[in-house]
Amino acid sequence: MFNEERRFEQPFRWAMVGGGRGSQIGYAHRSAAQRDGLFTLVAGAFDLDPQRCRDFGTNLGVAADRCYAGYKEMFEAEAGRADGIQAVSIATPNSTHYEICKAALNAGLHVVCEKPITFTTEEAEELKALAADKGRVIGVMYGYSGFPMVQQAREMVQRGDLGEIRVINMQFAHGFHNEEYEKNDPGLKWRVSPQASGPTYVLGDIGTHVFFLGEMITGLEVERLSCMRQSFIPSRAPLEDNAHVMMQFKGGAVGTLWASAVNAGSMHQQKIRIVGAKASIEWWDEYPNQLRYEIQGEPARVLERGMNYLYQDAAGVSANRIGGGHAEGFFESWANLYHRFALAFDAADRDDQATLSELWFPGIDAGIEGVRLCEKCVESADQNAAWVEYK
Template sequence: MFNEESHLKQPIRWAMVGGGRGSQIGYSHRNAAQRDGLFKLVAGSFDLDADRGRDFAVNLGIDGTRSYATYKEMFAQEKCRDDGIQAVSIATPNSTHFEICKAALEAKLHVICEKPLTFTTDEAYVLKALAAENNCLIGVMYGYSGFPMIHQAREMVRRGDLGDIRVVNAQFAHGFHNEEYEKNDPSLKWRVTPAASGPTYVLGDLGTHTHFLCEMITEMEVESLCCMRQSFIKSRAPLEDNAHVMLKFKGGAVGTLWASAINSGSMHQQKIRIVGSKASIEWWDEFPNQLRYEIQGEAPRVLDRGMPYLYQDDQGVSCNRIGGGHAEGYFESWANLYARFAYAFNAVAENDQAALDSMWFPGIDAGIEGTRLCEKCAESADNGSQWVNFKD
C-alpha cells in the first residue's frame, strides 16, 4: 500500500509552463503532483496571454506576482528568490520542449516534460548532457507507467514466468480523430501541424506511450523497425493519423505496434500482449487493474491489482492507493510517477546517490528512446517502409 506517512522535509517548490485554463493535461499534472503533498505549486507561466494566465494562477491560489508572461522571465525572477522554484513541469506543444527544457536546466531546475521530449535525438542528448552538468534530473511523463499491474507484468517477465519472450504486440488506437475535427479544435490543430508536432502525429502522441511500456515490461531493446503510415484525413499529411510498425528486438523476439487516431468507435484500445515460450500476459488500459495471464495448457486467469498473490516490491507492484476490488485509474498512475519524481529530486538535493540509484522512474533515457522511435519510424515510412536500424 502507498505510504501516506512518507514525506519530504519540505515540499518541492514547483512551477508549470503551459497547462493553463481548460487544459486536461495541465490539470493532470497538478492533480498528480500535489496529491501526496510532495510538491507545492508556487509559480507558473500558464498561458501565452499573460493576463489570462495571471487570472488562472490567482484562482489556483498562486501569488499573482509569481505568474509570469514567459518562461524565461519566470526562470530569471525565481532564481533571485530565496524561496524560488526547484522544479518545473512542461505541458506545451512539442516544438517548444527542447528550448524550455534547456532553459530550465541552465537555471538548475529539475524538469518533468511531456512526451515526445524533443524533435530529434541530437536535441535529447544535448539535454542529457546539460542535466548531468547542472546536477539536475529530467522526468518524462509516460503517465501509464505508474499503474501497479504494469509493474507486476515487468516482474513476471523478470522472474521467467513467461519463459523466453518471443512476441510483443502493442497498440494504442482510439477513434476520436476519425474526421477533420481540428478545423474547430485548436488543441488538436497543433498536433497535426509539423512545425508544432514534429515529424509524427500518432506515433509521437500515442505510440511513444506504448513503446515505452513495451521496453519497460520486457527490458528488451529494439534492434530495427519497419514502419508504414497513412494520413487518412488528407489535410494532415505529411503527418500520420494511422501507423503500423514491425519491430525486431535484440535477442530474437519480434513485435508490432499500431498507433491510430482513426479507429472509429474505439475509446482507447491501448493494449500490450507479451508472448513467451511458456505463457502470455496482456494488459488493457481501459481495465488497468487487471492483467490477463495465460499459461499454455491451463485455463486463462485474470490477476487483480491489490491482491496478496501478486509479487510485492517497493518499486511499483505494491504501490496501491486503495485495497483490491476498488478501481484505481489514471490519476493514481500519474500520482505514483510524481511521487517517484519527488523522491528522486530530493535524493539529488541530499546528495544521496545510493537512494537515487535504487529508484525507478521514466527519465532522460526514456525520453531519448521515445524521440528515436518517432525519428526512425518517419525515416522508414518516408523511404518506402524500409527496415532501418533503431540505433545507428
C-alpha cells in the same frame, strides 16, 4: 500498500509552464504532483497572455506576482528569490519542449516534461548531458507506466514467469479523430501541424506511450524496424493519423506497434501483449486494474490489483493507493509517477547516487528512445517501409 507517510522536511517548490485554463493535461499534472504533499505549486507561466495567466494562477492560489507571461521571465525572477522554485513541469506544444527544458536545467531546476521531449535524438542527448552536468533530474511523463498492474507485469517478466520473451504486440488506436475535427478544435490543430507537433502525429502522441510500456516491462532493445504510415485525413499530411510498425529486438524477439487516431468506434485500445516461451500476459488501459495471465496448458486467469497473490515487493503492490476491488485509474497512475519524480529530485539534491541508480522512473533515457522511435519510423516510412537499423 502505498506509503503515505513518506515526506520531506519541505515539499518541492514547483511551477508549471503551460497547462492553463481548459488544459486537460495541465489539470492532470497539478492533481498528480500535489496529491501526496511532495510538491507545492508556487509559480507558473500558464498562458502567454499576462492577464489570462494571472487570472488563472490566482484562482489556483498562486500569488499574482508569481504568475508570469513567459518561462524566461519566470526562471529569472524565481532564481532571485530565497523561496524560488526548485522544479518545473512543462506542458506546452511539442516544438517548445527542448528550449524550455534546456532553460530550466540551466536555471538549476529539476524538470518533468511532456513527451516527446525533443524533435531529435541529438537534442535529447544534449539535454541528458546538460542534466548530468547540472546534477538535475529530468522526468518524462509516460503517465500510463504508473499503473500498479503494469509494474506487476514488469516484475513477472524479470522473474522469468513467462520464459524467454518471443513476441511483443503493442497498440494505441483510438477513433476520436476519424474526421477532420481540427477545423474547429485548436487543441487538435497544433497536434497535426508539423511546426508544432514535429515529424509525427500518432506515433509521437500515443504510439510512444505503449512503446515505452514494452521497453519498460520487457527490458528488450529494438534492433531494427519497418514502418508504414498513412494520412487518412489528407489535410494532415505529411503527419500520419495511422501507422503500423514491425520490430526486431536484440536477442531474437519480434514485435508490432499499431498507433491510430482513426480506429472508428474505439475509445483507446491501448493494449500490450507479451508472449513468452511458457506464458503470456496482456494489459489493457481501459481495464487497468486487471492483468490477463495465460500459461500454456492451463485455464486463463485474470490477476487483480491489490491482491496478496501478487509480488509483494513489486512496485505493482507498493503503489496501490486503495485495497483491491476498488477502481484505481489515470490520476493514481500519474500521482505514482510524480511520487517517484520527487524521490529522484530529492536524491539528486543530496547527491545520493545509490538511491538514484536503484529508483525506477521514466527519465531522460525513456524520452530519448521515444524520440528515436519517431525518427526511425519516419526514416523507414519515407523509404517505402524499408527495414532500418534502430541505432
